[in-house]
Amino acid sequence: MAYTPLRTDFKDDILDPSNYKxxxxxxxxxDGTFSFQDETTYQQVGSDYGAKEINEEREAINNIYANKLVTLDEIDLVTEEGFFVDxxxxKELNSNLTSHINNEIISYESNTQGGVTWDTTKFLKKNTKYHFIIVVNSNINSESYKQEVICTMNGVNMGSNGNYYKLMxxxxxxxxxxxxxxxxxxxxxNGGTWTGWYTRAIFIPVS
Structure with missing residues (x-):
C-alpha cells in the first residue's frame, strides 16, 4: 500500500499594511439580492481548505486503521512500503522474543560505529550460563591508519585485535x-574515519 503524504504547505492570508482589516x-x-466582494489587498493569499481537504485527511486516517497489520503472519506477506503495525x-512479536530468550540461542547485531555495550541482565535468562561469541568487522577509510578493537567484561580484558586498517x-x-x-x-x-562497522554477538546456553 503506497503511502501518499498529505499536504503540509497550507498558508494563511497575510493582509497588506495598506488595510488593517x-x-x-x-x-x-x-435578482435584487446582495453579495459581498472581497476588496482586501494581500501580501499573501492563503490556501483553500474545505471539504475536499478534510475528506482527504479522513480517508488517509481511515486507511491506516483499515490496512494495519495485526499479526506476524500478515507482516510476512508484506511486499511494499506504507503499512502500519498494530x-x-x-505484542505477538514480544511474546515470540520472550520465548526465544528463554529457550534458544540469542543473537544480537549492531552497526554502531566504534563499539557497543551489552548488559546481560536485560536479555539473558537468569540461572543460566551462556557461552558468548562476538564477531566484529571494522574498516577504516585508508591503510595509512591503524585501529584496535577490544572486548572487556566487567572491566576485564577478554581479548583485543589491531594494528591494521581492516579487521575481523x-x-x-x-x-x-x-x-x-x-x-x-x-x-x-589513530586517524581516518570508519567506512564499515558490524558487530554480531551470539549467546549459547551451556547450563
Missing part, C-alpha cells in the same frame, strides 16, 4: 545475567 464591497445582484502484532575480530567467554555481566566492545584508531 479585511475590506468588502457590497454588490447588487440581478499493537497486537507488536572474534571474542568469546562465559557470562550470565546473575553475575550482572556487562560486555563492552570498544575501539581505538
Amino acid at each position: 479585511r475590506k468588502y464591497k457590497q454588490v447588487v445582484n440581478n 499493537a497486537l502484532a507488536v 575480530s572474534v571474542f568469546s567467554g562465559i557470562c550470565s545475567a546473575d553475575n550482572k555481566d556487562k560486555i563492552v566492545i570498544s575501539s581505538y584508531k
